Amino acid sequence: MGSYHFVSLKGSNTVDIQLGTNILRNTNGTFLAHGKEQLRIELMEDQQKLVLTMGVFMPTGTEVATLKQNAWENNPNDRFLLTSTPEMIKVEDTTLKTTVMEIHKAENHNVSISAAKFYTSKGTLSEVSAEWWRVGNKMELTGIDTDLEGGAIEFPE
16 A cells, blocks of 8 residues: 555544445545555545545656645646635646546535546546546446445546
């Protein structure tokens, strides 16, 4: 797993995440791709604020931007735009004019990813629409409701 430090959600150590028509219950908010943390969604300050940590990669697998708890650590030429309120986070690619990630806070430790289009560290495309969550040509989930028992969400290899 490397030297990644997983932060539990304040006030609760799990969150339910909806991706399209899929519901992943009791997750720790971390998405793992290729054995490493790709992104982490947290509810902070007694569930009042959404926080995102995420590496943004090119199709080649090269990291082009790094967001850590809603603050850019690395974002050359301000290519990526972060819009955040306590209830919503949106990351947009100003070059490609696409939504990288859009997350909304819902009731009772629930989070909804309404749209996403980003690459993993190995260049695999992950997309979320209103209906499905697709990862490369390895996985497409529609209508899944599963309990991850406090664990991370893992992308298929």
